[in-house]
Amino acid sequence: MHRxxxxxxxxxxxxAVLPVLAVVSAGLFASGLYYALFDSPADYQQGDTVRIMxxxxxxxxxxxxxxxxxxxxxxxxxxxxxxxxxxAARAAAPIGAGFTLISLVTGSLWGQPMWGTWWVWDARxxxxxxxxxxxxxxxxxxxxxxxxxRGGRAGAVLALVGAVNVPIIKFSVDWWNTLHQPASVxxxxxxxxxxxxxxxxxxxxxxxxxxxxxxxxLRLRSLYAGRRLRQLRLAAASE
Amino acid sequence: xxxxLAVIARDLRLARRQGTDxxxxxxxxxxxxxxxxLGLGPTPDLLARxxxxxxxxxxxxxxxxxxxxxxxxxxxxGGLDQLVLSGLPLALLALxxxxxxxxxxxxxxxxxxxxLAISLNLxxxxxxxxxxxxxxxxxxxxxxxxxxxxxxxxxRRAGVLVALIVLPLLIPxxxxxxSAIEAAGAGLPVRVHLLFLGAILAGxxxxxxxxxxxxxxxxxx
Numbered sequence: 001m002h003r004x005x006x007x008x009x010x011x012x013x014x015x016a017v018l019p020v021l022a023v024v025s026a027g028l029f030a031s032g033l034y035y036a037l038f039d040s041p042a043d044y045q046q047g048d049t050v051r052i053m054x055x056x057x058x059x060x061x062x063x064x065x066x067x068x069x070x071x072x073x074x075x076x077x078x079x080x081x082x083x084x085x086x087x088a089a090r091a092a093a094p095i096g097a098g099f100t101l102i103s104l105v106t107g108s109l110w111g112q113p114m115w116g117t118w119w120v121w122d123a124r125x126x127x128x129x130x131x132x133x134x135x136x137x138x139x140x141x142x143x144x145x146x147x148x149x150r151g152g153r154a155g156a157v158l159a160l161v162g163a164v165n166v167p168i169i170k171f172s173v174d175w176w177n178t179l180h181q182p183a184s185v186x187x188x189x190x191x192x193x194x195x196x197x198x199x200x201x202x203x204x205x206x207x208x209x210x211x212x213x214x215x216x217x218l219r220l221r222s223l224y225a226g227r228r229l230r231q232l233r234l235a236a237a238s239e
Numbered sequence: 240x241x242x243x244l245a246v247i248a249r250d251l252r253l254a255r256r257q258g259t260d261x262x263x264x265x266x267x268x269x270x271x272x273x274x275x276x277l278g279l280g281p282t283p284d285l286l287a288r289x290x291x292x293x294x295x296x297x298x299x300x301x302x303x304x305x306x307x308x309x310x311x312x313x314x315x316x317g318g319l320d321q322l323v324l325s326g327l328p329l330a331l332l333a334l335x336x337x338x339x340x341x342x343x344x345x346x347x348x349x350x351x352x353x354x355l356a357i358s359l360n361l362x363x364x365x366x367x368x369x370x371x372x373x374x375x376x377x378x379x380x381x382x383x384x385x386x387x388x389x390x391x392x393x394x395r396r397a398g399v400l401v402a403l404i405v406l407p408l409l410i411p412x413x414x415x416x417x418s419a420i421e422a423a424g425a426g427l428p429v430r431v432h433l434l435f436l437g438a439i440l441a442g443x444x445x446x447x448x449x450x451x452x453x454x455x456x457x458x459x460x
Contacts, residue, residue: 133407144394153457
């Protein structure tokens with residue numbers, strides 16, 4: 001892992017991976033959306049509304065994976081002080097906030113016809129909303145210091161504190177009696193979801209995760225360039 | 240006197256000599272609660288229904304105003320460096336700060352809240368539960384506040400930032416506290432809500448000082 005903490009080496013590989021990942025992501029989105037919208041059965045109870053799930057569920061997975069990435073990157077920044085780890089945590093935050101927002105909005109659009117309400121304050125919805133606020137708090141905190149290193153360290157601690165929320169989101173539907181349905185894919189006895197619905201769901205999940213990778217590399221590149229620019233300006237100013 | 244108690248005693252002494260700091264926080268609490276009956280008009284039923292939420296949310300907002308007392312001044316006058324050099328582990332330093340903060344903010348609110356609840360026409364059965372939720376919840380507020388305050392040492396607009404960071408983390412406390420008070424008013428069992436609050440407190444006592452200690456270490460590098 002430390003081999004790739006060297007920015008030059010990391011970006012050499014990342015730049016090679018980027019076009020491949022972008023093509024994979026576009027292909028998965030195309031095939032996933034085709035299956036999700038046209039070539040999968042309507043639910044016997046929900047009708048065509050079930051198709052919102054193929055956008056909603058992978059977004060929520062990606063949002064949590066994003067947070068885990070941010071917390072792990074933050075931890076490695078605190079431990080090894082790799083600049084790239086700090087940039088990775090910063091890069092993941094707005095992406096994760098975006099995914100969280102997508103899952104909240106699509107969930108709300110699904111909830112209106114199915115539950116008869118746009119929003120309920122049950123454990124799952126509330127904990128995902130807290131996740132969204134945590135992303136916003138992180139973004140505000142890392143940008144609140146004149147010294148970017150200090151902001152990165154404070155943000156890393158906050159990301160680690162907020163990581164308590166991730167298992168709460170995952171298990172909220174089991175621990176509390178929620179309106180949100182319990183887990184049907186990642187569970188002990190195997191998925192309880194119909195296979196013809198699982199296929200588009202997994203395709204969309206792959207699409208979201210590869211999109212996450214693409215956006216991470218793009219954001220890492222721009223954040224790194226911004227950091228270099230800052231260094232050059234400081235050097236020029238001190239001469 | 241052990242360093243831990245010395246830090247608490249120092250903060251209490253500072254709070255006593257700069258008494259207006261605490262008075263302002265509590266005055267904010269009282270004034271904002273008093274705004275609700277004025278804004279809603281004389282509707283006792285409505286007031287009674289929203290009283291638990293009003294008391295708890297106002298207590299949280301008032302607490303947000305008090306967090307800049309924790310480290311900001313110490314960091315500006317160099318006192319924080321002295322505290323760190325004293326050899327007291329940073330987690331214990333954070334815990335001592337949280338204790339002193341609770342004694343000067345949480346405890347007075349605990350005393351004031353039932354009096355304010357009368358003005359909001361809270362259901363008579365709810366008073367004991369209100370005090371119980373505040374007794375279990377306000378220490379959590381102080382503990383999370385220390386984490387937030389340690390994170391923003393030296394930040395721009397630290398006061399707003401600490402609220403933005405700490406308030407989302409306190410949402411569970413608010414939910415369980417208000418549900419407990421409402422359950423008590425409706426004659427339902429409150430035990431389970433109080434147990435959740437107790438569990439949050441039991442988790443926060445060992446974990447929050449640890450996180451705050453880590454944040455302080457980052458702040459002082």
